[in-house]
Amino acid sequence: MAKVIPFQAVRYNTERFGKDLARFVAPPYDVIDGVMERRLKEDRLNITHITLGDENDKYTIAARRLKTWFDDGVLVKDPDSCFYIYEQTFSTPGGEPRVRSGIVAAVKLEDFSRGIIMPHEKTIPKHKADRMLHMCAMSGNTEQIFLLYDDPTEGVEAILSDARKREEVLRFVDPEGVHHRIVKVSEPELVSKISKLLEPAKLLIADGHHRYETALEYRNTMRAKDNTKEGSMPYDYIMGTLISFRNRGLVVFPTHRLITEVDPKLIQKLPKALEEEFMLKKMHGPDELAEAVERSPVPAFGVWIPASRTYLHATPKDKEKSEDPMQDLPVFMVQERVLKRFLGYTSEMIDTKVNIEYVKGTSPTKYAMASGEFQACFFVKPPSVEQVMAVAEAGQKMPHKSTYFFPKIWSGTLLYLFDR
Structure with missing residues (x-):
């Protein structure tokens, strides 16, 4: 008690x-x-x-x-x-x-x-x-x-x-x-x-x-x-x-991810690589993308690659809800299934903010544009309080900077x- x-x-x-x-x-x-x-x-x-x-x-x-x-x-x-x-x-x-x-x-x-x-x-x-x-x-x-x-x-x-x-x-x-x-x-x-x-x-x-x-x-x-x-x-x-x-x-506000100093070839290949695991929908700009992610009724994240003017709304191909509450978190998908799997990040790099910056709040586009050079921005849908509780009760821990109350x-x- x-x-x-x-x-x-x-x-x-x-x-x-x-x-x-x-x-x-x-x-x-x-x-x-x-x-x-x-x-x-x-x-x-x-x-x-x-x-x-x-x-x-x-x-x-x-x-x-x-x-x-x-x-x-x-x-x-x-x-x-x-x-x-x-x-x-x-x-x-x-x-x-x-x-x-x-x-x-x-x-x-x-x-x-x-x-x-x-x-x-x-x-x-x-x-x-x-x-x-x-x-x-x-x-x-x-x-x-x-x-x-x-x-x-x-x-x-x-x-x-x-x-x-x-x-x-x-x-x-x-x-x-x-x-x-x-x-x-x-x-x-x-x-x-x-x-x-x-x-x-x-x-x-x-x-x-x-x-x-x-x-x-x-x-x-x-x-x-x-x-x-x-x-x-x-x-x-x-x-x-x-x-x-x-x-x-x-x-709960989202905390988005800005990526820098990654091998440009990996960034170029990213949209094709994502097709293996995610349903991708093209958007017309970063603001539309951010809004679509925020309003998505299912786990979703967005990928903005400014060099190629790429704006992708991503949802998992597997629509079944996982028994593991962590698997359904967009922030977990971005970290484990994108940054680590396709872009060469390690847990240590993410924890110590090597080539990654965390952007809080609901206006990441304005912040990203003001921050200067970046190769990609990942918009994430914030977890609900119920999701946070489910992860904690399962004895698990979310990735660093998953929530911003x-x-x-x-x-x-x-x-x-x-x-x-």
Whole structure:
């Protein structure tokens, strides 16, 4: 059973700075490029000075800065343990208004073998090593991970709906126009009800696989060092935002693939090679192709080869649904049946982004044109939440960068620190 408990969050001092935290917050560390990082760090109190660090020995220096912020009253700790409700209001690319809300809590870390918390994507050792250095320096979580769960009775959703009427403890609007607000739930009877409702749930990691696996490693290291009982220490838990996969505001964007520096002969032969396994339909341009992939009722992907003005909509010749949920994922088809089989890619090349770039969102054409030279762009239909759950429950992991849940859970809202 999942153990989800309230906690005392550390957060920016709103009595000093006001409730609008736009100047302090940032997207998760792993989606910030160099240009964005420099812009965010123009404010000396922005959370990126903590999540990304600055100079050499950056996390040691960031930890010192964190202490200074406490001493100077920039950050304060809530006096009581609470659940927090994180609400995001936004519009889809088609202009449809959505509201996504979830519970921010301390979630007991569980080994994947227990089947209580499940991953769905592969991780990369290099990225985990970086997060381990960060976590050791901070002694806590400076960002939330994103977890999905099933709420068949919608009991938690009813609580979330009522909580929207409360006054927020913080708010901001991000550059993409998403409105973020957080409210507190501290009443003992309501806190107890939320914990009990979430007890039977299996939790799926939607975003934050590297941070979760790092937290497991940190917990194991500290538990051996301290000789403590399971579940008795703050590091036995991780801060996460839990959102029901029935939530009407849940949106998954595709993550497309741009290919560079592949043998031109392989690119020229690709359309013919694809005919062996896929039904191909010619399109008249990249925008039409991207739209056709997005609207396809069956697993599909698109191939855009700019040099030959080739635009192909591809669906598997085998129309039977596989018993293996991974086989029906377009992102898996592109990686295993195209990049590896026909274009000479290896798993290591894909994981370390050698000759491949990942393009998030629903407007890959504009991004691809602006990015300069590329040999091919693969449009992929994003997996549904049900497909993600099926893969996780089967004990499998999707290819790297298979999902992009929008909007992101922003950093700088709440922190969970073990020694403060």
